[in-house]
Amino acid sequence: MNTEILGIIVMFTLSILLAIPFGKYITRVYSGEKTLLDPIFNPIERIFYTISGIKPQTEMDWKQQMTAMVTINMVWFLLGMLILMTQGNLPLNPDKNPSMSADLAFNTVISFVVNCNLQHYSGESGLSYLGQYWLMFLQFVSAGTGMAAAVTVFRAFRDKSTSNLGNFYNYLVKSCTRILLPVSFIVAIILSFEGTPMTFEGKDNMVNLQGDTIEVSRGPAAAFIPIKHVGTNGGGFFGVNSAHPFENPSYLSNMTEMIAQLLIPMAMIFAFGYFIRRRKLSWMIFGVMTIGFLLLTIPNILMETKGNPAITAMGIDNSLGAMEGKEIRLGAQASGFWSIVTTVISTGSVNSMHDSTMPLSGMNELLAMMINAFYGGVGVGLLNFFVFIILAVFISGLMVGRTPEFLGKKVEAREMKIAMIIALLHPFLILVGTALAAALPQYSEASLNNPGFHGFSEMLYEYTSSAANNGSGFEGLGDNTIWWNISTGIVLILSRFLPIIGPVAIAGLLAEKKFIPESDGTLKTDTATFGLMVFAVIAIVAALAFFPALALGPIAEYFSLY
Amino acid sequence: MKKNILPAIKLTVIMILFFTVIYPLAVWGIAQFSPNAGKGEVIEHKGKKYYTNIGQAFTVDKYFWSRPSAVGYNAAGSGGSNKGPSNKEYLAQVQTRIDTFLVHNPGIRKSEIPVDLVTASGSGLDPNFSVQAAKVQVKRIAMVRGIEEQKINQVIERNIERPLWRNFGPQKINVLKLNIALDNIGK
Numbered sequence: 001m002n003t004e005i006l007g008i009i010v011m012f013t014l015s016i017l018l019a020i021p022f023g024k025y026i027t028r029v030y031s032g033e034k035t036l037l038d039p040i041f042n043p044i045e046r047i048f049y050t051i052s053g054i055k056p057q058t059e060m061d062w063k064q065q066m067t068a069m070v071t072i073n074m075v076w077f078l079l080g081m082l083i084l085m086t087q088g089n090l091p092l093n094p095d096k097n098p099s100m101s102a103d104l105a106f107n108t109v110i111s112f113v114v115n116c117n118l119q120h121y122s123g124e125s126g127l128s129y130l131g132q133y134w135l136m137f138l139q140f141v142s143a144g145t146g147m148a149a150a151v152t153v154f155r156a157f158r159d160k161s162t163s164n165l166g167n168f169y170n171y172l173v174k175s176c177t178r179i180l181l182p183v184s185f186i187v188a189i190i191l192s193f194e195g196t197p198m199t200f201e202g203k204d205n206m207v208n209l210q211g212d213t214i215e216v217s218r219g220p221a222a223a224f225i226p227i228k229h230v231g232t233n234g235g236g237f238f239g240v241n242s243a244h245p246f247e248n249p250s251y252l253s254n255m256t257e258m259i260a261q262l263l264i265p266m267a268m269i270f271a272f273g274y275f276i277r278r279r280k281l282s283w284m285i286f287g288v289m290t291i292g293f294l295l296l297t298i299p300n301i302l303m304e305t306k307g308n309p310a311i312t313a314m315g316i317d318n319s320l321g322a323m324e325g326k327e328i329r330l331g332a333q334a335s336g337f338w339s340i341v342t343t344v345i346s347t348g349s350v351n352s353m354h355d356s357t358m359p360l361s362g363m364n365e366l367l368a369m370m371i372n373a374f375y376g377g378v379g380v381g382l383l384n385f386f387v388f389i390i391l392a393v394f395i396s397g398l399m400v401g402r403t404p405e406f407l408g409k410k411v412e413a414r415e416m417k418i419a420m421i422i423a424l425l426h427p428f429l430i431l432v433g434t435a436l437a438a439a440l441p442q443y444s445e446a447s448l449n450n451p452g453f454h455g456f457s458e459m460l461y462e463y464t465s466s467a468a469n470n471g472s473g474f475e476g477l478g479d480n481t482i483w484w485n486i487s488t489g490i491v492l493i494l495s496r497f498l499p500i501i502g503p504v505a506i507a508g509l510l511a512e513k514k515f516i517p518e519s520d521g522t523l524k525t526d527t528a529t530f531g532l533m534v535f536a537v538i539a540i541v542a543a544l545a546f547f548p549a550l551a552l553g554p555i556a557e558y559f560s561l562y
Numbered sequence: 563m564k565k566n567i568l569p570a571i572k573l574t575v576i577m578i579l580f581f582t583v584i585y586p587l588a589v590w591g592i593a594q595f596s597p598n599a600g601k602g603e604v605i606e607h608k609g610k611k612y613y614t615n616i617g618q619a620f621t622v623d624k625y626f627w628s629r630p631s632a633v634g635y636n637a638a639g640s641g642g643s644n645k646g647p648s649n650k651e652y653l654a655q656v657q658t659r660i661d662t663f664l665v666h667n668p669g670i671r672k673s674e675i676p677v678d679l680v681t682a683s684g685s686g687l688d689p690n691f692s693v694q695a696a697k698v699q700v701k702r703i704a705m706v707r708g709i710e711e712q713k714i715n716q717v718i719e720r721n722i723e724r725p726l727w728r729n730f731g732p733q734k735i736n737v738l739k740l741n742i743a744l745d746n747i748g749k
Binding site for chain 2: 048
């Protein structure tokens, strides 16, 4: 078998093999059981709580949890605006980069607070090292926020009937210190030995072998890059993200970053099963997600390997595949694989330029974000999937004529309304955003990098990436304009907090209900049949809502090229 | 919400200290033992230093050309062309690159030109090209430098970097290392 395909298989298998035990570890962390890292983190967390005056043992119901979450996110947002708009005059700015304009700072802070990392700037020229590290802080805590919300849902299904769902701050801090940090630290060490810089010295001047003078951007990147993957944030230190030879210097660093981003989204699925003591349910969820993931990723690898037919027609040796926007050390196959991993989970880091991928590869990247529930971002992926489960439970219940139930709780009108709103919000934001941009060419047309169908795809991609809190882009789009900064900023806020609050509210409402023991009449949710049902719901919601838009963009481009 | 504000601010401050000061310092400390102490790997050649991982523009005929770059290999920034696969202007540009290559490399058939030599990389700083990209330039370099092709082929052979642990990923050549090795054999 060829070495490039073998590389992909090893990355994927290793991620799964590591995710299962790591899921067990996550369960132990959140249930407060003993772990190996207690001696390090118990004292550190004690300092956190003493200074902040928070009592991590206080139980909260779902409304108190969400209030705490929104409040601390507001604090991060305001502080972030302050830092990014003054960074030019603050320390740690060896390259003398300027402060951000208000609209760019708004977009940047929002997109890092909501775990999206859209990045309408380029790291080398748009941020000081202080600004970079402020964003790194947001990468930790925004990932922690998503995980904390997911654990609230876990709790709702563990106890038979309760309104106490644990403490938000406790979950947030533990996610950051005991789960995100140790993994990031290991990845940071691997990256720095593979050649990623970790220096505060700023740009270097040099004369190259041919005699031209150039500058080389460096920076304290080795600490920053791990959390962008481990927390499925995706915001890169350098402009081109993990395509940059400092950010991703070798095939080994590429494998490391790949496993780092798959690890926690997968592990959270297994943690869910361990936590509520229903491991079969984990396997149902994991199975559906994996099938969906493979259906998107295999075609991409094949299409990128085959390369651009218009270039093949020119008569050159096209056997390396679609190399426009790709790096030789990574190759077309590993880049095609990455393009789907980063879009199904909400990382949005790239190791090749998605704008230059083949038309239907671009479509699969879009579909991955439109569905946004195959693995998904840390914590929030599971929340999105949970909404689809609720929908599937309801529809199956109607089909067999029984009261819809999930894990012993009746699903009634109120929960269904929330689930419907959340499921429809996502296509609503994407399609309305794109429609507005297309209808107002005075704001959008000048920013397009490609004409025709592909130009439409660039706009569709930008809103899809925002609504999925993904952060990757068809980067040709000149997106640092007031139109793009503000409109995607609004999409970002709505598409982050409602899809967190919605599922937590459903779980909170279900948790308060009476527990109905399983009987012969209960619809079993941990079976392959039910998995198929969930898959069908996902396919129908995504296909029906998005097909017309996809037909105007990537599908039309495909038929113009082949 | 009010009673959450103060704890939220205090928790934020202490967490900033931990995640943006203590954690990076720990990584920085360990990076001091990495190649070139975390300042980016370098190659020394004739008293000058070059970054191993940062590709350079090679456009003159006596060197192996590197891949096209959307940012001219200026590593102050980075960037790809972001051209879509069906963009007519882009396809014309690729065709021009093929024609230019053929002009500078007489005796080469079009079907021998590998695609990486006529397409821009993602970062614009790709330090590598494919083995075929080196082989297709041997004739020209031999002519310009006046050395036998066989000698150049040996240099190429010595500079091929195999897949990771021989089993994973593509094989490749570091263009800078190859050109330095080329300078070392003379002319």
